[in-house]
Amino acid sequence: MAMFIFQQLQQDYDRRFLSAGGHGLVVNMDDLPADQATKAARALAHVIKAAMAEQAFSGIEDIIPGLTNLLVQYNPLVTTAATLKQSIRPMLAELSDDVGAVRHIRMPCCYGGEFGPDLDELANTLGMSADDIIAKHQANTLEVAIMGFLPGLAYMKGVDEALYLPRRKTPRARVSALSVAIAMDQTVIYPLPSPGGWHIIGRIPVELFDANKEEPVLLKSSDKVTFYPIDINEYNKIKSDYKSGRFLIEIST
Amino acid sequence: MTTSFITFRRAGPYSTVQDMGRTGHQSVGVPESGALNRFALKLGNRLVGNPDHAAGIEICMGGVTVSINTTRRVALTGTVDSTLLITDAYGHQMEIKANRSVTVRAGLSIMINALSDTNTAYLAVSGGIGTPLLYQSRSTSPNAMIGGWQGRCIADGDQLPLLDDQSADTSENMSEWMIENPDMFAPKDMFRVVLGPQDNRFTEQAITTFLSSEYTVSPLLNRMGMRLDGDLLTHIDNADIASDGIVTGSIQVPGDGMPIILLADHQTTGGYTKIATVIQPDIPALSSRKPGQAVRFTAVSVDEAETLSRQAEDQFQAMLKQMVAPPPVIDIASLYQLGDTTGD
Structure with a gap:
């Protein structure tokens, strides 16, 4: 695997470290191009976690990658921002894009109909057929840029440029759980019923967050995701098979 | 049984x-x-x-x-x-x-x-x-x-x-x-903050306003956040940032210029500028505030915030010893x- 070194990270950037109170340290990477910054934040999270596993850090409570920075939440009774900065600075100089094994997930999606109420309008706006949209949406391999908003919600980047559209002018008060939606260069799947302003094109038959599972979250940062179309019969079958444990999502590394 | x-x-x-x-x-x-x-x-x-x-x-x-x-x-x-x-x-x-x-x-x-x-x-x-x-x-x-x-x-x-x-x-x-002296739980209206992480996205006047004026807890209050009413905080350009992580106590200011203090159930990432963060030991007293009550802010450094966390913990432990x-x-x-x- 190519090991890209984030050499463009400036040595003396005065906004490298920002404060989130006396309990959060932001490692800011916005001197990099946006997509590189996202990768750099994830890569730094990976390095810090590895160091934590070796007990090289104490007092870190959580590490939260953002699109252009990494938030390190710490316990001020155990460590300080100054101590953390001292350990993190040398990590930045050696940062590569290695985030460990990347998983590839094949995600079934039932496009259109009642599951994709925005598909026809989207087709009109974009001047292409609904089938074209579905074909383009499944053609690209997406990458989970960050997680956030709700448990298990992944912001997946890499949507075909022909499908780029801003969010809906008026957000919906309620989007059904497991709806697949697009806006700009991204796809999201809503893990729960929630308000939402993205264009809804389909629905998946499996849960993104399942509290009864040992590992409740299906998707994670850096995962590669490819959608494949299923019809309503397959949707119903997979949904019931998933519930009884007879259907497993395809994950390869 | x-x-x-x-x-x-x-x-x-x-x-x-x-x-x-x-x-x-x-x-x-x-x-x-x-x-x-x-x-x-x-x-x-x-x-x-x-x-x-x-x-x-x-x-x-x-x-x-x-x-x-x-x-x-x-x-x-x-x-x-x-x-x-x-x-x-x-x-x-x-x-x-x-x-x-x-x-x-x-x-x-x-x-x-x-x-x-x-x-x-x-x-x-x-x-x-x-x-x-x-x-x-x-x-x-x-x-x-x-x-x-x-x-x-x-x-x-x-x-x-x-x-x-x-x-x-x-x-x-x-x-x-x-415990004989529950003073630690007495109401407060002044809360200490560390400015940032996006304080650079606000006008100087907005920072001055934020630290000098009195805000009121709005009825829009739950475990996710506490919305405040009071003087508008003006952004230099706009309120949008590339989505990033949030700590409890972060004070988000969306486009309408009204601050929202994010509490324990806050969404894990957000796309709005955060002017400051309430320090961890002040969050308990902050969450005691009721709708309509006053909230004011004063700025401290990161070092001071960390020291204040340790002091509050010492005070709490001392209180427990007096059970x-x-x-x-x-x-x-x-x-x-x-x-x-x-x-x-």
Whole structure:
């Protein structure tokens, strides 16, 4: 695997470290191009976690990658921002894009109909057929840029440029759980019923967050995701098979 | 063995099961959650003989009536002035002060009226609430629909399981405790903040306004955030940022210029500028503020914030060391049992 070194990270950037109170340290990477910054934040999270596993850090409570920075939440009774900065600075100089094994997930999606109420309008706006949209949406391999908003919600980047559209002018008060939606260069799947302003094109038959599972979250940062179309019969079958444990999502590394 | 449970005759508007939260999973979108006032829940747990991480009931605004089907110690914390009203089947009532534990016989009614000096208080029960663990925590995050009792706020009629009270098996005289000086829970209106991480996106005037004017807690208040009303804070260009992580206490200012302080159930990432962060030891007192009450801010450095965290913890530990046995309360249950022997 190519090991890209984030050499463009400036040595003396005065906004490298920002404060989130006396309990959060932001490692800011916005001197990099946006997509590189996202990768750099994830890569730094990976390095810090590895160091934590070796007990090289104490007092870190959580590490939260953002699109252009990494938030390190710490316990001020155990460590300080100054101590953390001292350990993190040398990590930045050696940062590569290695985030460990990347998983590839094949995600079934039932496009259109009642599951994709925005598909026809989207087709009109974009001047292409609904089938074209579905074909383009499944053609690209997406990458989970960050997680956030709700448990298990992944912001997946890499949507075909022909499908780029801003969010809906008026957000919906309620989007059904497991709806697949697009806006700009991204796809999201809503893990729960929630308000939402993205264009809804389909629905998946499996849960993104399942509290009864040992590992409740299906998707994670850096995962590669490819959608494949299923019809309503397959949707119903997979949904019931998933519930009884007879259907497993395809994950390869 | 009988199952112990706590029954909510009146659940109140926004009661939830909370403990110290499920820290460490925000990178997959799982909110930290946990008690808004960690000091208060920890104190409650100590008073009833529980470990610090035991789950209790977070009460918002009050109006809660419960009963427990086994004899347990309970304590109300997070308030100085509010009390527990304990009533037996005959209507005999006694009032128990906050910040002390009391042994309550099985089946008696335990009532918490409208909270007087805080928006948030805690009912700790010996043994602790026994709802399922998710990521090692029983905390409820109602917006994410996870944890606690069915992932939601407690409703009238709900019966929540209790864990066994190890100390109660043999002893009729379970130890009770009180603290003499609950000053730590007295109301405050000045909160210390560290500016940033996006203070550079606001005009100088906005920073001055933020640190000098008085804001009012809006009625739009829940475990996710506290919206404030007051002077507008002006952005240099706009309120949007590339989405990033959030800590509890972050003060987000969206395009309308009105600050929102993000609390324990905040979304794990957000796309709005954050002008400052309330320091961790001030969050308990902040979450005690009620709609309509004043909130003001003063800036401290990161070093000062970290030192203040350690000082607050020392103060809390010192308070715990001053736990003493409370004066006895008249046990109405045994009183009426005594009366019963005369026949009627």
